Amino acid sequence: EVQLVQSAAEVKKAGESLKISCKGSGYFFDSYWMGWVRQTPARGLEWMAIIYPADSDTTYSPSFQGQIAISADTSITTAFLQWTTLKASDTAIYYCVRGSTTGWARFDFWGQGTLVIVSS
């Protein structure tokens, strides 16, 4: 059974750093694209970035380029999303999503979501 299990909710202050995780299981982690999607009340769902774990090939949405960094560790089948300097506007639910082996036109499995609250 494919599962994406995300790290617990976080409460941080503006200016702090943060790294959240998403552990994949039940499939060959290295060969499936893994992405991140943000959910906010104002903007709904937004695609942020995606990575191919086998070679760390990465693409960022222009809206998030320079604001975040994503990575993956195949030895522990886990993908990461990180910020060096959080802003209050980063308050959102973040989902990790699995693409396919050949691309990321669809996301067939989603993590349960990680709530990030950033106080100003």
Place this chain on the structure above:
Amino acid sequence: QSALTQPPSASGSPGQSVTISCTGTSSDARGNDYVSWYQHHPGKAPKLLIYEVTKRPSGVPDRFSGSQSGNTASLTVSGLQAEDEADYYCTSYAGRHSFGVVFGGGTKLTVL
């Protein structure tokens, strides 16, 4: 960046059919073969309903169907059931050297 336009709300009575539209606003999002639809119940993870315009993943009921005409993709929910009440999002993928993946604004489906 291109955008996908969805109506903010839609509604129907149990047993009826409802169609939700998704209109591309740039050449990157028109006539795209890589349109997907997701169902999102609040507090739960979104679920893939339709991919590549018309295809259904295994386990998705055939009450859900997708289509496309020109720059507008559509999701039709037939035989509405109470559990279909949710938010629905379309996405379009135009390649990594374009805008990547873009989500529509979402449509709140209410089952009356």
